[in-house]
Structure formats: C-alpha cells, structure tokens
Amino acid sequence: MSTTTAHSVVAPGRRTRFVAGLLVVIYALVTMVPLAWIFLTGFKTPPDSISYPPKVVFEPSLEGYVNLFTTRSRQTPEYMESLPPPQTWYEELVRSRHMVIAGPSKFGERFLNSVIIGFGSTFLSVFLGTLAAYAFSRFKVPLADDLLFFILSTRMMPPIAVAIPIFLMYRTVGLSDTHLGMIILYTAVNVSLSVWLLKGFVDEIPREYEEAALIDGYTRLQAFVKVVLPQMATGIAATAIFCLIFAWNEYAFALLLTSGTAQTAPPFIPTIIGEGGLDWPAIGAGVTLFLLPVLVFTILLRKHLLRGITFGAVRK
Amino acid sequence: MAEIRVEALKKNFGEFTAVKDSNFTVADGEFFVMLGPSGCGKTTTLRMIAGLELPTSGRIFLGGEDVTFNRASHRDIAFVFQLFALYPHMNVRKNMGFPLVCQGMPRAEIRQRVEETARLLRIDHILDKPVSGLAGGDRQRVALGRAIVRRPMAFMMDEPLGTLDSEFRDLMVRELRELHNSIGATTVYVTHDQLEAMAMADKIAVMNHGVIEQFGHPQEIYDRPATMFVADFIGSPPMNFLTVAGGLAPGARDVGLKEARIEVPELREAAPAETLMLGLRPEHIRLDDAGPLRGEVFGTEYLGTTQIVTLNVDDTQLKARLAADVRLREGETVGLSLDTARLSLFDAASGRALASARDDAVHAPRTGTGG
Numbered sequence: 001m002s003t004t005t006a007h008s009v010v011a012p013g014r015r016t017r018f019v020a021g022l023l024v025v026i027y028a029l030v031t032m033v034p035l036a037w038i039f040l041t042g043f044k045t046p047p048d049s050i051s052y053p054p055k056v057v058f059e060p061s062l063e064g065y066v067n068l069f070t071t072r073s074r075q076t077p078e079y080m081e082s083l084p085p086p087q088t089w090y091e092e093l094v095r096s097r098h099m100v101i102a103g104p105s106k107f108g109e110r111f112l113n114s115v116i117i118g119f120g121s122t123f124l125s126v127f128l129g130t131l132a133a134y135a136f137s138r139f140k141v142p143l144a145d146d147l148l149f150f151i152l153s154t155r156m157m158p159p160i161a162v163a164i165p166i167f168l169m170y171r172t173v174g175l176s177d178t179h180l181g182m183i184i185l186y187t188a189v190n191v192s193l194s195v196w197l198l199k200g201f202v203d204e205i206p207r208e209y210e211e212a213a214l215i216d217g218y219t220r221l222q223a224f225v226k227v228v229l230p231q232m233a234t235g236i237a238a239t240a241i242f243c244l245i246f247a248w249n250e251y252a253f254a255l256l257l258t259s260g261t262a263q264t265a266p267p268f269i270p271t272i273i274g275e276g277g278l279d280w281p282a283i284g285a286g287v288t289l290f291l292l293p294v295l296v297f298t299i300l301l302r303k304h305l306l307r308g309i310t311f312g313a314v315r316k
Numbered sequence: 317m318a319e320i321r322v323e324a325l326k327k328n329f330g331e332f333t334a335v336k337d338s339n340f341t342v343a344d345g346e347f348f349v350m351l352g353p354s355g356c357g358k359t360t361t362l363r364m365i366a367g368l369e370l371p372t373s374g375r376i377f378l379g380g381e382d383v384t385f386n387r388a389s390h391r392d393i394a395f396v397f398q399l400f401a402l403y404p405h406m407n408v409r410k411n412m413g414f415p416l417v418c419q420g421m422p423r424a425e426i427r428q429r430v431e432e433t434a435r436l437l438r439i440d441h442i443l444d445k446p447v448s449g450l451a452g453g454d455r456q457r458v459a460l461g462r463a464i465v466r467r468p469m470a471f472m473m474d475e476p477l478g479t480l481d482s483e484f485r486d487l488m489v490r491e492l493r494e495l496h497n498s499i500g501a502t503t504v505y506v507t508h509d510q511l512e513a514m515a516m517a518d519k520i521a522v523m524n525h526g527v528i529e530q531f532g533h534p535q536e537i538y539d540r541p542a543t544m545f546v547a548d549f550i551g552s553p554p555m556n557f558l559t560v561a562g563g564l565a566p567g568a569r570d571v572g573l574k575e576a577r578i579e580v581p582e583l584r585e586a587a588p589a590e591t592l593m594l595g596l597r598p599e600h601i602r603l604d605d606a607g608p609l610r611g612e613v614f615g616t617e618y619l620g621t622t623q624i625v626t627l628n629v630d631d632t633q634l635k636a637r638l639a640a641d642v643r644l645r646e647g648e649t650v651g652l653s654l655d656t657a658r659l660s661l662f663d664a665a666s667g668r669a670l671a672s673a674r675d676d677a678v679h680a681p682r683t684g685t686g687g
C-alpha cells in the first residue's frame with residue numbers, strides 16, 4: 001500500500017491543462033451565477049429585488065432575513081404613532097415599512113424538520129448500508145447476486161412514479177406528515193445507493209485484516225468495528241454526502257406528503273409571501289441559509305470525499 | 317508451545333479438492349515448512365490449522381487437544397499474512413499491542429511487552445510511526461512482532477517474505493531462523509521458494525496438487541526424493557532424468573543405457589520394464605575420461621565457483637555442476653562418471669522412487685543453531 005496517488009501515465013501538456021482549466025472556470029461560472037444571484041437577492045430590499053433592469057449594485061439590507069423569520073401586519077399611521085419607540089434594529093426595519101412584527105414565521109420549524117429528516121435518513125441509510133454491504137461482501141449470502149440486483153432495481157424508476165400508492169399507503173397507516181414517515185421514505189430511496197457504494201469499499205479491504213483480528217482473539221463484531229470500520233471511513237463519508245444531498249433537496253415527496261408538522265424547507269421556501277406577491281429577498285435568504293448545512297457537511301468531509309468519489313479506485 | 321498433528325485432513329471447494337488427505341506431525345518447537353508450487357493447497361492447509369477455514373474432513377490437534385472445530389480466536393495461534401495485514405489506521409505500537417488489548421492486559425504491561433518485542437526485532441525506533449510509510453522489511457518485522465508479542469502456542473506464516481526483494485529476503489531468512497532459535501515456538505511456514513525452505517526448515521513437506529509428496533528433513537528431501545516431482549522441484553538446476561532399460565530384479569546393481577551400463581545403489585524391489593528412470597543431480601556428474609558415459613558439451617553457464625555444463629548424453633540433455641576452472645569447448649566430447657551411491661531410480665509411470673541402497677544413508681537432524 002503506497003501513499004502515492006494514481007497519476008495518468010502521460011502527464012497532460014500545458015495547452016491541455018490550460019484548456020481544461022478554462023472549461024472548469026466556465027462551468028463554475030455557469031453554475032455559480034444563479035447561486036450568487038440568490039445570495040445577492042437575499043440582501044436586497046423588496047423593491048430592489050424586482051426592479052428592472054436588475055440591480056447588481058445596491059445598498060444591502062437585512063430585510064429579507066427579517067421577513068424570513070417573522071410574520072408582519074400593516075397598521076394605520078395613527079396606530080404606528082401610538083407605539084413606543086422600537087426596541088431592536090429589526091423592529092425598526094419593519095416599522096419603516098409601516099408594519100409591526102406579529103410573530104415568528106414557520107421557517108425555523110421547517111428548517112429543523114429538514115435537519116431531523118435529512119440527517120436522520122442519512123444516518124439510517126448509511127448504517128443499514130454498511131451492515132448490508134459488509135454481509136454481502138464477506139458472507140455467503142444465498143442468492144446474493146439476485147438480492148443485490150433487486151436492491152438496485154428499486155432505483156430503476158423515478159421514485160415519484162409511485163407517489164400515489166405511497167401517498168395512500170402513508171395516509172392509511174398514519175405516516176403522512178410525520179418525521180418518521182419521511183425518514184423511512186428517504187432511507188428506502190437511499191439505501192440501495194448506500195449498499196452498492198459501500199459494498200465496493202468493503203470489497204477493497206482485504207479479508208486478512210479481519211482474519212488477523214479474529215486470530216488475535218477478537219469476535220467478528222469487534223473485528224468489524226475496530227478494523228474494518230475505520231478503513232471504511234472514506235466510503236462512509238462519501239456515501240453519507242450523497243444520501244444527505246438527496247434527502248435534503250427532495251421536493252416532490254415533501255410537497256405531497258407533508259403540509260404541517262413535518263414539512264421540510266424545500267416545499268416551504270417557495271411559499272413565502274410578502275405584500276403583493278412572492279417575497280423574493282426572504283426566499284433568497286431562505287435558500288442561502290438552506291444551502292449552508294450541506295455546504296458545511298461537505299467541507300467537513302471534503303478530505304474523505306475527494307478520495308471516496310473515485311469509488312475506491314485509488315483508495316490506497 | 318505445542319505439537320501440531322494433522323490427520324487425514326481434506327478440503328473441498330465445491331467440486332475442487334484443494335487438500336487431499338494430509339497427514340503430518342510438527343513436533344513441539346520445530347520449524348516446519350510447507351513447500352510447493354502455486355495453487356497446491358499450502359495456504360488452505362495453513363488456514364485450516366489456524367481455524368480460518370473449516371476442513372471438509374479430518375482432524376487437527378494442537379498440543380494434544382482436538383481443535384478441528386474451534387474458532388480461530390480459541391486456538392492461541394498467531395498468523396503472519398503474506399501482505400502483512402498491518403492496520404493502516406494504527407501506528408506501529410498500536411498494531412503490535414492490538415492482540416494484547418484483546419486479552420485485557422493492563423496498559424503498562426502492554427507497553428512493556430511491545431517494547432521488549434520491538435527491541436528483539438530491532439524496530440524500537442519506529443514504534444510511534446504510522447505503518448503506511450514503512451519499508452518492506454520493517455513492515456515484515458512489525459507483522460512478526462504482532463505475532464510474537466502474544467507468545468502463542470504456534471506460529472503460522474504464509475509466504476511472509478514473498479513481497480521482499482531477494483537481497484532483503486536473504487537477510488530476513490537468517491533473522492527468522494535466529495528468531496526461531498531464540499524463542500523456539502512451533503512454526504508452520506509456507507513458501508514456494510525452495511531456497512527459503514532449505515535454509516530454514518527442520519522439516520519440509522513438499523506439496524503438489526493438494527497432496528504431500530514427501531515429508532522429511534531438508535537433506536533427506538534433497539538426497540532421497542520420494543517422487544520425481546520432488547526431485548524436479550527441489551534443487552537448482554533440478555535433478556536430471558535418463559531413461560534406462562528396466563525389467564530388473566531386486567538386488568540388481570547396474571542399469572543399461574544405450575551403450576553403457578551404469579552402476580546404481582542396490583535395488584530393493586523389482587524395477588518396471590518400460591518406465592524406469594535414472595535420477596542424478598548435477599553435482600553427481602564428474603568429468604572422467606575412464607568413465608562409462610560419453611557426453612557432448614552443449615553449453616556452459618558460469619556461476620563463479622562452479623559452472624553448469626549442459627551435456628548431450630543419449631539424446632538427453634543433462635546439466636552437470638563442475639568446478640569453474642575446467643575449460644570446456646562447445647561440441648567437445650567428454651568422458652563422465654557418476655556418484656553411484658547417490659543415484660535415484662524412479663518408476664516414471666507412478667513417479668515414485670524405487671527402494672534401493674540409496675535410502676540407507678542416515679541424516680542427522682538440524683542442530684539448534686541452524687544453517
């Protein structure tokens with residue numbers, strides 16, 4: 001096991017590298033511009049956000065963020081006059097629009113739901129996937145190939161194709177609009193990916209490692225936890241990111257199956273209404289905040305991801 | 317420390333038989349080598365002794381106890397794998413201490429044991445390094461260290477030197493044997509390299525296609541091969557074979573070639589008419605103008621102190637090991653005589669060596685210091 005990474009035999013020439021670099025930059029720009037625009041919109045005032053031509057240079061405002069977290073009501077000038085002076089900067093901001101804060105918005109709850117459901121289903125998918133992958137890789141599982149194919153086949157149609165049966169099923173058993181229901185659903189979708197990805201990683205770990213531990217007196221479970229699991233870290237990290245990204249961003253099922261207690265952020269954000277239509281700065285702010293957890297998670301696991309994303313090809 | 321006894325051991329993988337009816341006993345403290353070509357079932361045998369594979373039939377005894385169906389963890393055996401199997405997420409110290417942690421040994425004692433073992437193997441200076449950056453020889457020593465730190469009843473080693481380059485291998489061969497002499501634990505060592513086997517073993521089992529063809533001291537195996545396979549597999553260059561006229565009765569003392577009769581050790585059984593073969597090692601051939609054989613020099617290969625001379629005798633090519641200072645021209649015809657007492661006779665049909673006076677020589681077992 002050497003520490004060197006794999007290189008192509010022929011190092012690319014300068015021109016090739018330049019063209020490749022240019023393509024990457026162009027691609028990055030194309031994908032970054034919408035994100036940047038959303039990010040900027042979050043710091044605009046509602047009039048700035050819908051002005052034409054669009055404003056690239058504007059005076060930043062936190063109004064979008066304030067609107068995201070609050071519900072407000074418009075009041076008569078007389079009533080506004082009668083109020084004591086505002087206590088906080090955000091109260092002042094709201095009053096400048098002739099409104100008062102009526103209470104917190106639902107965004108906090110929806111965001112928390114996303115965290116619970118996203119991370120919960122990711123944990124479950126990876127946990128089940130790790131155990132299944134280990135079993136498929138190490139033991140003589142009867143009909144292993146057929147089972148693996150069956151597991152993969154659950155991804156051969158778009159999940160939304162079974163939306164109606166799932167909707168009816170969930171309503172019958174009372175899983176509609178529950179955290180558990182959404183966690184089970186996302187886990188069911190992700191676990192096939194997780195089993196297949198992780199099996200590749202376990203296959204790469206020589207059996208001798210566990211056998212050495214077994215001979216030294218450890219049980220199979222101890223050998224798995226102490227010897228195999230640490231070496232699977234890369235694969236687990238990569239798999240977890242894929243699972244989280246799916247569960248975090250899923251929109252269609254969330255829209256269909258959740259409406260209240262368990263609603264996640266994706267179906268909620270586009271429904272944020274301001275005066276006279278959609279509150280674009282609040283939406284921009286919501287999307288920006290919504291992106292953060294996956295971004296942080298990915299950055300934390302980046303070291304593993306870079307190696308893991310090659311699916312074990314250069315794991316050594 | 318323990319004796320290892322294997323009785324009628326057999327292993328099938330589906331239709332395929334990897335090990336056929338193996339029987340042998342490794343005495344307490346012996347260094348036993350299983351030698352054979354790739355795929356002959358050495359690793360499978362070793363894994364069955366260690367408990368990593370269950371035999372299809374047969375029994376395994378460790379220190380007199382039947383362990384055939386014991387789990388690997390309940391056999392008190394240490395295993396050194398060909399690829400070392402050092403845990404990449406632990407440093408050298410953790411790797412070596414890992415078997416002790418399992419026994420619930422106090423940390424201070426583990427530390428002391430690991431350091432003691434590391435000093436024995438001269439790796440105490442790398443104890444706190446990660447294993448990923450180690451050179452081949454050091455990895456080898458760490459793997460050995462992890463095995464001996466536990467002081468098990470027996471060691472299993474599966475081609476532990478297979479991945480080292482030849483220079484290092486020679487060094488490790490010597491170190492391994494010295495280590496064995498100092499700790500004296502029963503060892504089963506698997507290799508396909510006959511030089512390793514000859515240099516280290518107290519006893520050797522030569523395997524082929526799942527069958528142990530011969531079991532004995534290294535010299536015995538070299539001087540009195542029991543089968544043509546063993547004769548051919550051991551020795552470099554291997555034993556020469558000459559087809560000779562057969563149909564001999566017990567007590568015969570010579571065999572007929574095309575134009576000559578060759579003296580051989582006195583036969584103890586009848587020789588077959590059709591398939592008799594004379595086996596002679598390269599060093600059993602001498603240049604001798606008065607000798608019974610004539611050979612034409614085909615080529616020479618200079619090796620420093622000796623040279624390997626290829627000779628055409630009776631339409632067969634023989635390789636002879638001669639002193640390096642003898643000058644021979646290609647095409648030259650030379651007279652040859654043979655070291656009568658050490659010649660072997662085989663029945664080529666069964667591959668078996670015929671009983672003869674060759675077998676009377678007695679060999680002293682290897683003394684403690686080895687070599």
Ligand SMILES: Nc1ncnc2c1ncn2[C@@H]1O[C@H](COP(=O)(O)OP(=O)(O)OP(=O)(O)O)[C@@H](O)[C@H]1O
Pocket residue numbers: 329332334352353354355356357358359360361508
């Ligand atoms: N788990 C298994 N399933 C099926 N066949 C196997 C299995 N393990 C070993 N074999 C077969 O059994 C035979 C003996 O294998 P074994 O590993 O014991 O050989 P070996 O003597 O150690 O060879 P090498 O020098 O290549 O390591 C080989 O032909 C191998 O293909």
Ligand SMILES: [Mg+2]
Pocket residue numbers: 358359360474
């Ligand atoms: Mg082997």
